Amino acid sequence: MNQLASVPRRSFTTPPAPVSPFPYHPGSLLSVLDLTVEGVSRLLARATALENENPLERDRILAKRRIALLFYESSTRTRTSFELASKALGADTALVSSLSSSIEKGESLKDTGLTLRALGAEAIILRHNYSGAPWLLEEATRRPVINAGDGMHEHPTQALLDLRTILQHLRPAVTEVGPETLAGVTVTIVGDILHSRVARSNMLLLPRLGARVLLCGPEKLLPELAARSGPGIEIERDFDAAMRQSQVVMMLRIQAERLAGMQLDLEEYKAGYQLTGQRLAAHAPKAVVLHPGPIIRGLELTAGVADGPQSAILQQVTNGVAIRMAVMERALTAENGGRA
Amino acid sequence: MTALAICGGRLIDPTAGIDEPKDILINDGRVAEITAAGKLKRTNGTEMLDATGLVVAPGLIDMHVHLREPGQGYKETIATGTAAAAAGGYTSVAAMPNTTPVNDSPEITRWMQQPERGASVRVFPIAAATRGSKGDAITDYASLKSAGAVAVSDDGRPILKDSTMHEALAAAARVGLTLIQHAEDTRLTQGASMNLGPVSFKLGLRGMPAEAESSLVERDIRMVAEMRDAHPHLHVAHISTAAALAAVRQARRNGLRVTCEVAPHHFLLTEEHVGLYNTHAKMNPPLRSAADRDALIEGILDGVVDAIATDHAPHAQHEKEIEFDRAPCGIIGLETALGLSLRWLHQEWKLPLGRVLSLLSAQPAALLGLKGRGTLAVGSFADVVVFDVKQKWTYRAAESRSKAKNTPFDGWPMLGKVCWTISEGRIAYAAAPKS
Numbered sequence: 052m053n054q055l056a057s058v059p060r061r062s063f064t065t066p067p068a069p070v071s072p073f074p075y076h077p078g079s080l081l082s083v084l085d086l087t088v089e090g091v092s093r094l095l096a097r098a099t100a101l102e103n104e105n106p107l108e109r110d111r112i113l114a115k116r117r118i119a120l121l122f123y124e125s126s127t128r129t130r131t132s133f134e135l136a137s138k139a140l141g142a143d144t145a146l147v148s149s150l151s152s153s154i155e156k157g158e159s160l161k162d163t164g165l166t167l168r169a170l171g172a173e174a175i176i177l178r179h180n181y182s183g184a185p186w187l188l189e190e191a192t193r194r195p196v197i198n199a200g201d202g203m204h205e206h207p208t209q210a211l212l213d214l215r216t217i218l219q220h221l222r223p224a225v226t227e228v229g230p231e232t233l234a235g236v237t238v239t240i241v242g243d244i245l246h247s248r249v250a251r252s253n254m255l256l257l258p259r260l261g262a263r264v265l266l267c268g269p270e271k272l273l274p275e276l277a278a279r280s281g282p283g284i285e286i287e288r289d290f291d292a293a294m295r296q297s298q299v300v301m302m303l304r305i306q307a308e309r310l311a312g313m314q315l316d317l318e319e320y321k322a323g324y325q326l327t328g329q330r331l332a333a334h335a336p337k338a339v340v341l342h343p344g345p346i347i348r349g350l351e352l353t354a355g356v357a358d359g360p361q362s363a364i365l366q367q368v369t370n371g372v373a374i375r376m377a378v379m380e381r382a383l384t385a386e387n388g389g390r391a
Numbered sequence: 392m393t394a395l396a397i398c399g400g401r402l403i404d405p406t407a408g409i410d411e412p413k414d415i416l417i418n419d420g421r422v423a424e425i426t427a428a429g430k431l432k433r434t435n436g437t438e439m440l441d442a443t444g445l446v447v448a449p450g451l452i453d454m455h456v457h458l459r460e461p462g463q464g465y466k467e468t469i470a471t472g473t474a475a476a477a478a479g480g481y482t483s484v485a486a487m488p489n490t491t492p493v494n495d496s497p498e499i500t501r502w503m504q505q506p507e508r509g510a511s512v513r514v515f516p517i518a519a520a521t522r523g524s525k526g527d528a529i530t531d532y533a534s535l536k537s538a539g540a541v542a543v544s545d546d547g548r549p550i551l552k553d554s555t556m557h558e559a560l561a562a563a564a565r566v567g568l569t570l571i572q573h574a575e576d577t578r579l580t581q582g583a584s585m586n587l588g589p590v591s592f593k594l595g596l597r598g599m600p601a602e603a604e605s606s607l608v609e610r611d612i613r614m615v616a617e618m619r620d621a622h623p624h625l626h627v628a629h630i631s632t633a634a635a636l637a638a639v640r641q642a643r644r645n646g647l648r649v650t651c652e653v654a655p656h657h658f659l660l661t662e663e664h665v666g667l668y669n670t671h672a673k674m675n676p677p678l679r680s681a682a683d684r685d686a687l688i689e690g691i692l693d694g695v696v697d698a699i700a701t702d703h704a705p706h707a708q709h710e711k712e713i714e715f716d717r718a719p720c721g722i723i724g725l726e727t728a729l730g731l732s733l734r735w736l737h738q739e740w741k742l743p744l745g746r747v748l749s750l751l752s753a754q755p756a757a758l759l760g761l762k763g764r765g766t767l768a769v770g771s772f773a774d775v776v777v778f779d780v781k782q783k784w785t786y787r788a789a790e791s792r793s794k795a796k797n798t799p800f801d802g803w804p805m806l807g808k809v810c811w812t813i814s815e816g817r818i819a820y821a822a823a824p825k826s
Contacts, residue, residue: 061685061688061689062681062685063684063685063688063739063740064739065659065660065661065681065684065688065735066659066660066803068660068661068663068664068666069664069666071666071667073667081667159709159712159713160713160714161712161713179714181714181715181716181717182594182595182596182668182715182716183594183595183596183667183668183714183715183716184714186667186668187668187712187713187714187715191712201595202595202596202716203595203596204594204595204596205595245592248595251593251595274592276588276589276592277592279589279592280589280592280593281593311581311582311597312581
């Protein structure tokens with residue numbers, strides 16, 4: 052607009068945004084940004100150590116500690132692996148899910164959190180349909196809160212288990228990670244980036260270890276401003292071109308439950324972004340294929356790719372238990388000058 | 392009513408072009424006499440306020456507040472909201488109609504002004520522009536005006552339909568009322584809870600694009616231009632984007648009667664202040680980008696912005712202590728507007744004191760057609776604020792006179808402490824004496 056250009060543009064000194072008080076508890080894991088690179092390295096090392104530890108010894112680490120799983124959304128992998136991980140360390144777990152609790156009667160997140168705390172929960176694992184809910188819960192309870200996925204925002208333990216899977220394939224000899232560990236590695240994240248908490252956590256985590264993240268998808272599901280989320284993030288809308296540059300291809304599900312009236316032509320989408328055996332062979336025959344699940348066979352990827360030799364999808368699931376053991380150990384030992 | 396004298400203060404009355412030491416005598420709720428400082432004759436029974444070293448100015452006028460009555464007294468009442476207004480230096484507030492029920496009738500308009508409401512300062516209702524603020528049938532502007540409404544608006548619920556907006560502008564022009572539009576094309580903001588931009592993407596929140604505001608402002612201005620002969624007055628509430636402000640600027644150059652207000656939070660804060668889902672930074676229109684904020688400051692300094700208005704929007708604590716997406720929009724603002732305006736507009740960005748005060752009183756009085764207010768000329772209402780322009784203080788939300796405490800400015804440094812607020816000759820607020 053002409054009149055905009057004719058106005059002299061100045062910039063003014065204004066009050067800075069306040070410094071975040073979060074996380075209140077050193078054991079909390081609300082965002083991947085809560086972790087330093089050293090912290091990530093420690094968690095990865097502890098995941099391996101805990102995985103290899105004698106189950107009877109491991110059982111004592113959090114013996115009889117109380118962990119609540121508070122789930123406002125359905126989940127298979129995340130919920131089960133958090134539960135198995137907590138139990139593997141000897142903790143008692145209690146599951147509260149929104150559809151079979153007083154949440155249905157209108158109890159607020161704050162009150163639910165305070166109730167769990169009064170019941171003796173020492174840490175709360177929260178899956179919530181609204182972005183930011185874990186911050187609210189942590190502020191209310193001041194207990195370690197583990198973000199197991201909040202709305203469209205973050206899913207930090209997923210990014211950690213994705214990282215572990217990537218390292219197992221591309222850096223099998225590495226035992227400690229640092230800012231250069233993934234230098235030269237390009238990870239393409241494909242599909243419904245807009246609604247994906249997995250994409251956000253990965254794009255904020257992987258570049259800090261040296262990886263380049265390429266985001267790929269149609270404009271509707273991948274707005275241009277996504278590339279401004281942090282350093283090391285670029286957009287490549289041509290899936291084939293992105294694959295040719297990638298050592299890792301991470302496929303995402305279209306989140307029908309979050310489309311909010313958005314019209315999407317699925318046939319057109321599949322033509323542009325479905326990962327098929329042919330595409331993989333032509334453009335990225337050596338790339339590792341990841342998917343956070345649940346997968347929709349025949350939509351974002353074909354059954355052949357999901358079950359094929361390049362797929363590490365089930366390995367990701369397995370890694371979830373190891374990573375979550377390390378995260379829960381950190382949650383409940385951090386206050387005593389714990390390991391992370 | 393006893394007479395009241397305010398002596399020795401620096402009288403700043405931008406409309407009258409006065410900025411010098413004066414004594415003021417108030418009688419029967421009106422300004423009776425203004426003399427050079429020290430020249431006022433003392434008479435028995437006259438209460439005297441010593442304003443030496445203080446600024447004496449027309450009481451502030453907030454043309455955009457939510458007092459929540461009728462119907463939402465748990466958030467705020469007319470009594471508590473106006474008590475907060477008085478503490479903030481305000482002597483008049485214009486109350487938006489999004490009450491329960493919506494103020495779309497002369498009965499509610501009158502009810503809000505009854506003495507039983509316990510108002511500390513004058514309340515001027517803004518009535519709904521359409522029945523139930525549903526955006527369809529317009530209300531009866533003539534009878535609302537005679538009941539005391541000073542403007543019409545469906546604040547919070549923009550008038551989207553072209554035909555309704557046209558009809559509302561024409562009807563408002565016929566009776567000489569201002570039509571205030573909350574400019575938001577809600578078709579572009581479904582499910583959104585903050586400004587659309589890199590911050591909303593990163594936080595995983597759906598965003599409201601700047602175009603949702605600017606496109607509606609542009610549509611409204613086109614309509615005002617088409618109806619030029621009827622002289623409608625369109626006032627854009629809480630303008631928040633550079634693009635919408637540019638449209639207002641252009642409309643004014645074209646000689647149209649289009650005005651706008653800016654809220655302190657929009658000229659001070661940006662989307663970055665949402666931080667990690669701070670619901671006290673959730674409002675509508677949302678906190679925008681730094682470029683938008685800069686354009687608003689520029690607009691205030693160069694005069695295209697007509698008024699500072701708070702959009703005082705009280706909510707109960709439990710309503711804000713929920714998930715960001717579910718929390719209601721808005722913050723309180725009556726006790727912080729003067730302190731923030733003086734600290735930033737005046738001290739930091741060098742807007743002359745008279746201009747700051749004009750944006751806070753004379754100009755909103757003119758926009759709403761409040762006769763005898765926004766000035767202290769002899770004969771006008773004795774609506775006065777007396778404040779120490781040099782005193783720094785820290786705002787504590789817990790000490791607010793409002794029922795609500797939802798503000799992002801808790802603990803912020805302020806400049807300019809209100810000593811007395813006088814509403815129609817009566818002391819509505821007096822600061823605790825310095826210990």
